[in-house]
Amino acid sequence: MQRGFSIVKKYEHDNLNLPMRATQRAAGYDFQAAESFVLPSIWRLPFLKILWQIRHNETIASVDDEKATKVLKPLLVPTGIKAYMGENEYLLIANRSSNPLKRGLILPNGVGIIDADYVDNPKNEGEIFIQMINWGLKDITINKGERIGQGIFMPFLVTDNDQQQVKQTRQGGFGSSGIK
Template identity: 55%
Template sequence: MAKQRGFEIVEKYRDQGIKLPVRQTKKAAGYDIESAEDFTVPSIWKFGVLNAIKFILNKGKMDDTKIDEIQKSIKPVLVPTGVKAYMQDDEVLIVASRSSNPLKRGLSLPNGIGVVDADYYNNQSNEGELFIQLINFFPKDFHIKKGDRLAQGIFVKYLTTDDDQGGLKERQGGFGSSGIK
């Protein structure tokens, strides 16, 4: 029987003790996705948010340099997982936050959910490695340890419209881009 859907370890992390995502209970829909390495998710409050509030309260003007500095300090980070997902052409992997992330860790997926298309698998940019995009809204940095569960992946079939005209090009990019402009 041909492979239909699942996870594999990317070449970069071969022989580094990476575990493939698994469901924790019999009726769980999501496969827990872990961090491939120790990683720090900086607090958005350390620099950017406080600076922005200070300027707003003082009715200060922010030039482009200051805005760029603030944006860099509150931008999400991409935590590597060391795994990639394969699936059928009419399926998608939805990456959702674990429910404990905001409550216990102050971590959130700033994009709400991640959508991993079937053609992301083995793309030229990064071999299709899954990254978990996180932002930390707690007042101190959060330190992730290798093997910490960060998100859950749920495989879902999707439908297209009767008159669908999309999907005519091949993927050119990696994370965050279909490569189509």
């Protein structure tokens, strides 16, 4: 069984580093940002306005709700990396322990799951993105090459009747198998 990482074509000339373990006993492979960008703080007027309305038992207009929801929407940090692995494995994407503590950055989904059939999917070549929200008071610049998350290869089990269930081929990219 083989497993590992490679760089997606979009970033093949951008001098990206493949994920590596930092120490001999580290479980996670450190993922870096493929490009620099600003991760805005959630503490913006639309979100604060909703909090004020809730606190004062006011009716929340749908337009205010939509604006606040946009502020709370996580951003996808591109890594430029794809992972290949055995068919009964997945790559668990977790936050770095220092991100929430030192920078207020969290993964809103808790962990990400990269399935073995995500690699080379037709939507995005299997590029791994890390969802992040900035709970800090100020916008944060994430620089290209900065460590933003970690990936841990894990085996998984299936049920006794799994082979009897009809499976489809993945069609979708990030956040979707493409199967309805």
